[in-house]
Amino acid sequence: MTKLKKGSRCTICKAKGEKEKAVVFLPHHRLALCKKHFVEWFEKRVEKTIKEFKMFSKKDRILVAVSGGKDSLSLWNALNNLGYEADGFYIDLGIDQYSEDSKKLSIEFSKKIGRNLYIVDLKEEIASIPVINSSTNRPACSACGTVKRYYMNKYAKQLGYNIIATGHNLDDEAAVLFGNTLHWDINYLKKQYPVLREEGGFIRKVKPLCKITEKESALYAFFNNIEYIEYECPFSEGASSIEYKELLSQLEEKHPGTKLKFYADFLRKMYPILKEYERKEQEEIKICKICGEPSFNDICSVCRLKGIIEKASTNN
Ligand code: SF4
Numbered sequence: 001m002t003k004l005k006k007g008s009r010c011t012i013c014k015a016k017g018e019k020e021k022a023v024v025f026l027p028h029h030r031l032a033l034c035k036k037h038f039v040e041w042f043e044k045r046v047e048k049t050i051k052e053f054k055m056f057s058k059k060d061r062i063l064v065a066v067s068g069g070k071d072s073l074s075l076w077n078a079l080n081n082l083g084y085e086a087d088g089f090y091i092d093l094g095i096d097q098y099s100e101d102s103k104k105l106s107i108e109f110s111k112k113i114g115r116n117l118y119i120v121d122l123k124e125e126i127a128s129i130p131v132i133n134s135s136t137n138r139p140a141c142s143a144c145g146t147v148k149r150y151y152m153n154k155y156a157k158q159l160g161y162n163i164i165a166t167g168h169n170l171d172d173e174a175a176v177l178f179g180n181t182l183h184w185d186i187n188y189l190k191k192q193y194p195v196l197r198e199e200g201g202f203i204r205k206v207k208p209l210c211k212i213t214e215k216e217s218a219l220y221a222f223f224n225n226i227e228y229i230e231y232e233c234p235f236s237e238g239a240s241s242i243e244y245k246e247l248l249s250q251l252e253e254k255h256p257g258t259k260l261k262f263y264a265d266f267l268r269k270m271y272p273i274l275k276e277y278e279r280k281e282q283e284e285i286k287i288c289k290i291c292g293e294p295s296f297n298d299i300c301s302v303c304r305l306k307g308i309i310e311k312a313s314t315n316n
């Protein structure tokens, strides 16, 4: 992306006999593109990924997990432009200024594209992330992931959506894959697919940006004048996934295409083997005895978290 040569022409314009200058260079795709053709390329790539993994069709009702960041807003914009029925879902995590700023940007964006944005306040459902973090010994991001998945699934069903789309990009997926491979974490590896099928009360979850890099998603947001939150959540500091991202980016710099190959080859060569394994080891989906939501245990992790938080507040 950084090595755009001065005066380079857009590859697509050139093929059409036009002379538009390129503003973006995608080394691993060997493409230099002007603004218009980059936006087109991005949306075509998203559409191709949706089709490749049979994620959803124009008949489905999609709920996009919106965080106010570049990936979720770019995804929402692209789905809307591609003609999908996609609304937004924002969870106010109660993380001070970060949540206030990201909520404001998400609301503004939903108004701009004229689609619904549902907002759930975590404080009213269970507790804010800082409170959950101080009441339990679980890392903030792990508890945050659990509650986000739970409320997203619960409300998507209630609101009549059958697909949840998240903005995980190629850098996220490659970093998680790298971490799971370093630890040979089979239980996570076998779930690392861009589509998690619907079953036993869980609705289908998809990642249409899984073949789009972080930089591509930031550029798409920039070219579409999408205002997004540019600073990180304060709890993300020190996360190992950030180190993995940096390592992979160093490799990518020297060998363009490394991230995509690492991830795409996993999906093509390794995932089918793990899927076979999963078929034999399938976990039973139960119904939580307290809230009635799907769970792998008698009591779901959110109800267990609620119990821990209540206990901590009565002890204080
Ligand atoms: Fe939640 Fe962690 Fe992401 Fe912050 S960085 S929003 S705590 S998962």
Ligand code: ZN
Residues within 6 Å of the ligand: 288, 289, 290, 291, 292, 293, 299, 300, 301, 302, 303, 304
């Ligand atoms: Zn429960």
